[in-house]
Amino acid sequence: MNDQVKQAIAACAAFINGRSDAMALPPEAAEFVYTLVRATGAKRGVEIGTSFGYSGLHIGAAIAENGGTLTTIDVLPSKTEAAQKYFAVAGLTETIRCETGPAIEILNRLEGSFDFVLNDADKVNCIPYVEALMPKLTRGAVVLTDNSITHAKELAGFVAWARACPELQSVHLPIGNGFEMSVRK
Ligand SMILES: C[S@@+](CC[C@H](N)C(=O)[O-])C[C@H]1O[C@@H](n2cnc3c(N)ncnc32)[C@H](O)[C@@H]1O
Known part of the structure; x- marks a missing residue:
């Protein structure tokens, strides 16, 4: 991670x-x-x-180093605008594309294939979000769903669904607020 990204992360933090x-x-x-x-x-x-771009800075930095692109989605225009400022400070404007609106609508119209997903918006829609992306996930794609520890009750249905889904291999990661890490088979 370069110093420009580190400075943007510090400013965002x-x-x-x-x-x-x-x-x-x-x-x-x-x-x-x-x-x-x-x-x-x-x-x-x-x-x-997206929120204010803190996680997006980390994902975007890694994806830029991998030579790829990140699409980040939030329903609130004020948050997208704030996040875009930090992405610019980090030099990641060319790497990160911001979309503003209800996630399900944007996910349904996203074109192409994806190999990494951070699922970190409204917990009630975690299953529809992954279902919308499933046909677009490459084999081995990683889907991290956040808050499996802090929102265990809200995410219980998602976790049960992911573990039973024949297209996913899914496991709990006790890092931060807890991730359910699901890999596309
Ligand atoms: C937990 S925060 C994201 C934090 C961010 N990933 C980070 O670590 O910096 C969840 C975000 O999801 C957004 N959100 C909630 N419901 C949404 C929806 N239906 N569509 C798109 N974004 C939504 C909220 O506005 C909020 O900014």
Whole structure:
């Protein structure tokens, strides 16, 4: 990760510090996501839930180093605008494409295939989001669904669905707020 990205992450972290509407990944979880995307070599990423761009900076940095692109989605235009400023500070404007609107509508019209997904928006729609992406996921694509520890009750249905889904291999990762890590078979 280069110094320009590190500076953008520090600025974003200072901005979201104490903001209850940021709901960002904890730093150790964001660093794990960066490392995972680098390790897998993912080049076509989707993030559901941009917020102020904290996780997007980590995913975008790794995907840029892999030579790919990231589409990040949030329903709130004010958050997209704020995140875009940090992506610009990081030098990731060419790598990260922001989409604003209800995630299900955007996911349904996304074209192409994807090899990494961070599923981190409204927990009630986690299953429809992955179902919408399923035909577009490459074999071995990783879907990280956040908050499996902090929102265990809300995500119980998703976790049960993912573990029973014949197209996925899914496992709990006790990192940060908890991830359910699902791999497309
Ligand atoms: C947990 S936050 C994302 C945090 C971000 N991934 C990070 O770590 O910095 C969830 C975001 O999902 C957005 N969101 C909620 N419902 C949505 C929907 N139906 N479509 C798109 N975005 C949605 C919220 O506006 C919020 O910014």
